[in-house]
Amino acid sequence: MERPCEPGSVRPTQFQPATSRFSYPSSDLAFFDVMAGEPVNVNEFEELAREALPKMNYDYFRGGAEDQYTLKENVAAFQRILFRPRVLVDVSSIDMSTSILGYKLSAPIMIAPTGMHELAHPEGEMATARAAARSNTIMVLSFSSSKTIEEVASSSQAVRFYQLYVYRQRDIAVTLVQRAERNGFKALVLTVDTARLGRRELDIRNRLVIPSIRNLEGLLSVEIDPTAGSGLEALASQVMDTSLNWKDIEWLKSITSLPILIKGVLTAEDARKAVEVGVAGVIVSNHGARQLDYSPATINVLEEVVQAVEGKVPVIFDGGIRRGTDVFKALALGAQAVMVGRPVVYGLAARGEAGVVRVMQMLKDELELTMALSGCPTVKDITRRHVFTESDRLRSSL
């Protein structure tokens, strides 16, 4: 199918479709590590995505807010955490499996909600959902998905959670939550760090044109001036319910029987409140550094949140996960699982469904190796004593 290359659309001719080279079961995927030109780690998918996408689309995925200080920190902070590996432990068999809200995963690595996957690949979230099923993991579908709840639900058997933004028009949330429930989504992820959209200067400069968010068809009508900066910012400023507050969790509970997780918690105070209001899980996230710049790197606040939650609900982590070693560090600091944002969309942009499977498999392979070399045969064996953080360093120098 030939399509013109226009802002907001992808260039189909630049995508390498999932060929038989990439359709092997995941157990054979290590074979491709040695294929010339193929990425050998998750970071290398970013360059392929950059080559595959129009600049506007790539910038939407890669960008952070303002000075992008937090964007760099999310990754750099992991590099300041070192290991305390234990030796002479039987690691002949490594079991990475875990469960979240009772759903078993092959490894504690989930797919974070990211908007508008059609800007990465024509098959959008349907391809991502199929990859989630093949990777035996949970996918959190973004409220701002390009494909509908129904399309995603019918495209794969993966366990899916539904991410929610609350717009001023509350009936939109009610309708979409009902559709998510009807279509077998297992939990709601309420994102609470987006009362207003962070200032993403790449999108402003590119005058980001957003493709249609099809779940909203017939529910919402907004006028967006395509010449005036970021289309996403224009949308957010018209629709987001900036009055949303802790009391509204009761309202959300009243419209759904699904468990509710809160995404975007960065402090002990908010973690305690989240537990008080009865959420089923807390997600430590700074929205991939796209909202409030100079928020701390998420890995630097994970422990504070974990301590405040006192094991009452699971704590999930995201932000800057690019290696299996990062996954291990987050688990050591108390996360039950991590979610991955950009690497998944880069995999999707570069190789479609197979690219996402590959990204997830790379992270799993690296986590497995890290567990073996740290003396941890199961995820339960990973403890706080297996890592040495900046605060440990400060404490030990006092």
Ligand SMILES: Cc1cc2nc3c(=O)[nH]c(=O)nc-3n(C[C@H](O)[C@H](O)[C@H](O)COP(=O)(O)O)c2cc1C
């Ligand atoms: C392109 C992009 C779109 C995103 N869209 C959403 C979204 O629709 N809803 C949401 O809750 N978070 C969204 N996020 C934040 C992610 O869920 C996640 O917190 C973040 O990507 C994790 O950081 P990482 O990209 O370094 O893995 C988005 C992030 C990116 C990069």
Ligand SMILES: CCCCCCC(=O)C(=O)O
């Ligand atoms: C109306 C709010 C749009 C948010 C779009 C997706 C998102 O969260 C992002 O970071 O981009």
